[in-house]
Amino acid sequence: MFSRILIANRGEIALRIIRAAKELGIQTVCVYSTADREGPWLEHADETVCIGPGPARESYLRIDRIISAAELKNVDAIHPGYGFLAENAHFAEVCRDCQIEFIGPSPEAMALLGDKVSCKKMAKATRTPIFPGSDGAIEDDEEAVKIAKEIGYPVIVKASAGGGGRGMRVAHNEPALRAGLAAAKQEAQAAFGNGTVYIEKFLEAARHFEVQVIGDKHGNAVHLYERDCTSQRRHQKLIEEAPAAGVDPAKREAVLKSAVELIRAAKYSGVATVEFLMDRQQNFYMLEVNTRVQVEHPVTEMITGVDIVKEMIKVAAGEKLPFTQKDIKVQGHAIECRINAEDPDRNFMPQAGRIETFVAPGGPGVRLDSHARPGYRIPPDYDSMIGKLIVHAPTRAEAIARMRRALDEFRIGPMKTVIPLHRRLIDSREFVDADFDIHYVERMLKG
Ligand code: ADP
Numbered sequence: 001m002f003s004r005i006l007i008a009n010r011g012e013i014a015l016r017i018i019r020a021a022k023e024l025g026i027q028t029v030c031v032y033s034t035a036d037r038e039g040p041w042l043e044h045a046d047e048t049v050c051i052g053p054g055p056a057r058e059s060y061l062r063i064d065r066i067i068s069a070a071e072l073k074n075v076d077a078i079h080p081g082y083g084f085l086a087e088n089a090h091f092a093e094v095c096r097d098c099q100i101e102f103i104g105p106s107p108e109a110m111a112l113l114g115d116k117v118s119c120k121k122m123a124k125a126t127r128t129p130i131f132p133g134s135d136g137a138i139e140d141d142e143e144a145v146k147i148a149k150e151i152g153y154p155v156i157v158k159a160s161a162g163g164g165g166r167g168m169r170v171a172h173n174e175p176a177l178r179a180g181l182a183a184a185k186q187e188a189q190a191a192f193g194n195g196t197v198y199i200e201k202f203l204e205a206a207r208h209f210e211v212q213v214i215g216d217k218h219g220n221a222v223h224l225y226e227r228d229c230t231s232q233r234r235h236q237k238l239i240e241e242a243p244a245a246g247v248d249p250a251k252r253e254a255v256l257k258s259a260v261e262l263i264r265a266a267k268y269s270g271v272a273t274v275e276f277l278m279d280r281q282q283n284f285y286m287l288e289v290n291t292r293v294q295v296e297h298p299v300t301e302m303i304t305g306v307d308i309v310k311e312m313i314k315v316a317a318g319e320k321l322p323f324t325q326k327d328i329k330v331q332g333h334a335i336e337c338r339i340n341a342e343d344p345d346r347n348f349m350p351q352a353g354r355i356e357t358f359v360a361p362g363g364p365g366v367r368l369d370s371h372a373r374p375g376y377r378i379p380p381d382y383d384s385m386i387g388k389l390i391v392h393a394p395t396r397a398e399a400i401a402r403m404r405r406a407l408d409e410f411r412i413g414p415m416k417t418v419i420p421l422h423r424r425l426i427d428s429r430e431f432v433d434a435d436f437d438i439h440y441v442e443r444m445l446k447g
Helices: 011-023 040-044 063-072 087-099 107-114 116-125 141-151 174-192 251-265 297-304 309-317 397-409 421-428 440-446
Strands: 003-009 027-031 047-050 078-079 155-158 169-171 197-202 207-215 221-233 237-242 270-278 284-290 331-338 357-360 366-369 385-393 412-413
Touching: 003 011, 003 063, 003 116, 011 027, 011 040, 011 366, 011 385, 047 078, 047 116, 063 087, 078 309, 087 107, 107 116, 107 141, 107 412, 116 197, 116 251, 116 284, 141 155, 141 174, 141 197, 141 251, 155 174, 169 174, 174 197, 207 251, 207 309, 221 251, 221 297, 221 440, 251 270, 251 284, 251 412, 270 309, 297 309, 297 331, 297 366, 331 397, 331 412, 331 421, 397 421
Parallel strands: 003 027, 003 078, 027 047
Antiparallel strands: 155 169, 155 197, 207 221, 207 270, 221 237, 237 331, 270 284, 331 385, 357 412, 366 385
16 A cells, blocks of 8 residues: 555645545645645645645646655655546656556546547447447548438537537537537637547437446456436536436446446546436436546445545555445435535626635534635635535435535635525425436526
């Protein structure tokens, strides 16, 4: 096992990794930017190293500075968390060249599944359900027009290297498709240095269903069931839950199995999430594979009892998975609300500044993953998520009731947060009945 790891991240996920490392008897080195000098999580690290100023491209995205810190502090491994360098195959490769273990997949497996065109090819081979569309990259526009006619409009043009919703265009007819191809290629080239695009069928209404998988370096792979992340605003997840409500057991079983086959075929070690959209008839279509720990991993931990962050460290160190598929059982229901410091009444404007009031909820079945506390100054440099409130209860209805009372206990001020919005969402008929699609939050905000 590692004796010391470096955490190349900040905020709640840095704290989450420190907690896992401590329980495993591993020392932690945390890198930070000057904007995070007072980050409360740094107090829990064994050592800290400043790697530059606030803007991420001058600190948390600087591979050279992170590797220098790792060498200076003589660590065995680097945990990238999520965001920043977590899905950067070049970074994983640099770690390998420097003989530092990257806590995640090999650069090859990351590149294979991280590129949407190669991932879709692999999914086809392992019979993971995908959207009808082009089998690979679009070479010329006429080909795209022909495919769109076959699968029917609307279609979506997507960037192979895409992420964060960039390089996507929806088209309802041929002229829009031609315009969309040009625009998406240009945007993808500018954003990712790779203008490769492909097209697929566009679903107007769907639920977001994702499968948590984990593999080790000995060829073992299992799934830890699914999460439903249908509550989104502008493609940003707001509420996540596990398991997904009301899904046909046979269809669910098939998609869970197919996700495991996909990562097994990619010779994948570490944790991954295979994301799907599910239509009204409960047909599944793969969106993409995320090759890192997800923000919403706690709901899976609550229902399976598996500590995902500890397991990813252990498999990176070469350990075999300590369980097989039949050992993984679902217990109860878990819901997570992302607590963003944003003002829902002013177009979700991020709220920086000093937190004066911070009264955390507690009691049975309540978990708070947060780096915030009274006196903490939220820097304006990073995303506005200051924590995640997670509840666990025997049934979905009880979990909703528990979340309602936990949100009522939670007090943060003076800045605005999305807590009142969560309160409305979890009481909405759509959420309570799980009769929703990925646009319901936006419809509610407009209505
Ligand atoms: P990114 O990596 O940029 O986040 P994704 O492939 O995950 O891109 O897609 C982001 C979002 O775009 C999805 O969550 C979904 O809301 C929407 N989307 C993507 N592909 C489709 C599709 N074929 N049909 C309907 N919506 C889609």
